[in-house]
Amino acid sequence: TGTKKWWKNAVVYQIYPRSFCDSNGDGIGDLPGIISKLNYLKNLGVDVIWLSPVYPSPGYDNGYDISDYKGINPEFGTMEDMERLISRAKRLGIKIIMDLVINHTSDEHEWFKNALAGDPKYRNYYFFSDTPNNWGSFFGNKTWTKTENGDYYMHLFSEKQPDLNWQNPDVYDEITDVMRFWLDKGIAGFRCDVINIIYKNSIKNGRRRLILTGREHYLNTEGCHELLKRFNKDVWSKYKTFIVGETIFVTPNEAKLLCDEDRGELDAIFFFEHMDVDSRGGIKWFKKQYKPNKLIKIIDKWQNALEFPANYLENHDQIRSVNHFGNTKEYWEKSAKLLCGLNLSLKGIPFIYEGEEIGMTNGDFIGLRDIKDIESYNVNQAMKRLLLTHKLRRKLILRTSRDNARTPIQWDSSENAGFTTGTPWLRVNENKSFINVEAEQEDEYSILNFYKQMIEFRKNSKAITEGVYRRVAAPNDVYIFTREAKEERLYIYCNLSSSNRHVEFYGDRIIFGNYHAYDRDNFYLKPYEFRIVASNI
Numbered sequence: 001t002g003t004k005k006w007w008k009n010a011v012v013y014q015i016y017p018r019s020f021c022d023s024n025g026d027g028i029g030d031l032p033g034i035i036s037k038l039n040y041l042k043n044l045g046v047d048v049i050w051l052s053p054v055y056p057s058p059g060y061d062n063g064y065d066i067s068d069y070k071g072i073n074p075e076f077g078t079m080e081d082m083e084r085l086i087s088r089a090k091r092l093g094i095k096i097i098m099d100l101v102i103n104h105t106s107d108e109h110e111w112f113k114n115a116l117a118g119d120p121k122y123r124n125y126y127f128f129s130d131t132p133n134n135w136g137s138f139f140g141n142k143t144w145t146k147t148e149n150g151d152y153y154m155h156l157f158s159e160k161q162p163d164l165n166w167q168n169p170d171v172y173d174e175i176t177d178v179m180r181f182w183l184d185k186g187i188a189g190f191r192c193d194v195i196n197i198i199y200k201n202s203i204k205n206g207r208r209r210l211i212l213t214g215r216e217h218y219l220n221t222e223g224c225h226e227l228l229k230r231f232n233k234d235v236w237s238k239y240k241t242f243i244v245g246e247t248i249f250v251t252p253n254e255a256k257l258l259c260d261e262d263r264g265e266l267d268a269i270f271f272f273e274h275m276d277v278d279s280r281g282g283i284k285w286f287k288k289q290y291k292p293n294k295l296i297k298i299i300d301k302w303q304n305a306l307e308f309p310a311n312y313l314e315n316h317d318q319i320r321s322v323n324h325f326g327n328t329k330e331y332w333e334k335s336a337k338l339l340c341g342l343n344l345s346l347k348g349i350p351f352i353y354e355g356e357e358i359g360m361t362n363g364d365f366i367g368l369r370d371i372k373d374i375e376s377y378n379v380n381q382a383m384k385r386l387l388l389t390h391k392l393r394r395k396l397i398l399r400t401s402r403d404n405a406r407t408p409i410q411w412d413s414s415e416n417a418g419f420t421t422g423t424p425w426l427r428v429n430e431n432k433s434f435i436n437v438e439a440e441q442e443d444e445y446s447i448l449n450f451y452k453q454m455i456e457f458r459k460n461s462k463a464i465t466e467g468v469y470r471r472v473a474a475p476n477d478v479y480i481f482t483r484e485a486k487e488e489r490l491y492i493y494c495n496l497s498s499s500n501r502h503v504e505f506y507g508d509r510i511i512f513g514n515y516h517a518y519d520r521d522n523f524y525l526k527p528y529e530f531r532i533v534a535s536n537i
Ligand code: TEU
Pocket: 061, 064, 065, 101, 138, 157, 193, 194, 246, 248, 284, 316, 317, 318, 375, 402
C-alpha cells in the first residue's frame, strides 16, 4: 500500500545517550562514545538509531527538558561530534532519528526566561494564569507553579518543563524551523515525545479523575491532528522522513487516526497498553500479577488494529522486558530470546532498547538514594504525602523506577562494565560479571547472538517484513500466530510461561528457535520456548 518507504523493513535501536558509552571519563555517556560503538550496532543488524535527546538541557528530566533546540548538550559533546555521528552512521548505512520534545521546553529555555521577564510575545508561548486549574500531572506533582510575578505557569510534567501553547502560530513557526534545522543536517526523522497531548483546547477545569484530571482538554484533540497534518505537509513530506509518535492513552481507534497511512499524520505510533498489563488501575507503581494471556490479547488486538505498529517491549521509561514479561532466574537466557523472537516476528517495525540485546535486567539498587529519576523522586514525595512507610515506598519505587532501564550498558565485566573509566552517573549492575557484550560475543548461544540471528532471519523473510498477521490460537500462555506472504507461511510459537505447554502442531519444518533439541512425537513447547515453523503453501 502506497510507496514502499525505506523504513518499512528497518530494525530500530534506541540509544539513551547518558547510559550508553562514556568516552571522556566523566561518568556520563556521550556522542564520541556512541560513535565508537557504531560498528557494534552495524554488526548487530541495526538500520536506524533513535537517539534520545542530546540538546542543551539542565538535565532535570535527563534531556526531556530542552533549553536550546538547535544545540548539543556539552555533557554529550559538540555539534561537530553530532555531525560526525550522522556522517559515520550514514557511511555504515545507519540512519538516525532524533527525539523531538515539543509538548514543553525547559524552564531554562530563552523563550521561558523572556516570558518570566514579562515579554508578552513569549508569555504567549506558554500557559500563564492567575488561577491554576485542577489538572493532574504525569509525575504526581502539582501542575502549576507560582512565579515571582505572582501568577502561575502550567506544566503537565515537572515544574521545570513548562507546556508550550500550540494555539500560538509563533510556536508552530519556531518548532518547524527546528525540524528543518536537523533534517537539513541529515537526520532521517523524529520520535515525537508525548505528541498526542500537545494541543490544548482550553485550560478550563476538567472532570475529576483518578488519573490525569483535565485530560479531556488535551488528549488526541482535533487541533493535534491538524498540527500533525501541517507538520507533514509543510516539513516532513519534503524529506524522506520516518516519524514515530509516542502516544499515551490511545485506544486502537484513536491510534488509527494518528498513524493510518491515508491520514497523512504520523508513520507509526508507540501504544502503551501492554506496558500497563500489570499496572493496577493503570498506575504502574501499584502492580498486580502479570498474566501472559493478557499480554497476548493486547498484542493481538494492536496487531489487528494498526497497519504498521511500532513494536517494543521496553524503553528508557519502562522496566526491563526480561523482568516485566520474562524470567531473570533459571530461564533468563531462554525468556530473553523468546521476547526477542516475539518482538521481531510481529507485523510492524521493531524497536530494540539499548542493552535489551544482551538481556540486561532491572538495576540492583540498594536504596532510594541510588535513584536519580525525577519521576521517581516526585512519586516518592507523593507517596510520603499519602503516609506510605519508607519500607513500602522503597519497594514500590525500586521495582518500577525508570532508572531500572537507565543503568550503564554492560560492555564487559571490568569494574564499571566498560561503560566509563570514571564514576558512573548511575549504579552499574553487579550482574555485568556475566551479562555483558564481550562475554556474549564469544558465546555462540548468547542472547546477543540470538538477536543477530533473529534480525538476519527477519531481514530475509518476506512473510515477516511484508506478510499478513493472523492469530492462530492462544492456548494457555502460548501465543501462536502466522505471518504469511505469497511465497512463505510461517507459524510463530511463543510459550510465555515457565512450564511445558502442549499445543496443536501446525506447519512442516522447524526453521528457527531458542531450544536446540525438539521433541518430535508428543509435541509440546518447553518453558519460554520460541519456535518458527515453516509451512509449504
Ligand atoms: O514520556 C511520557 C510519559 O508519560 C512517561 O512519563 C511515561 O509514560 C511514564 O514515565 C511511564 O509510563 C515521555 C518521555 O519518554 C519521558 O522520558 C519524559 O519524562 C516525558 O515524556 C516528558 O518529556
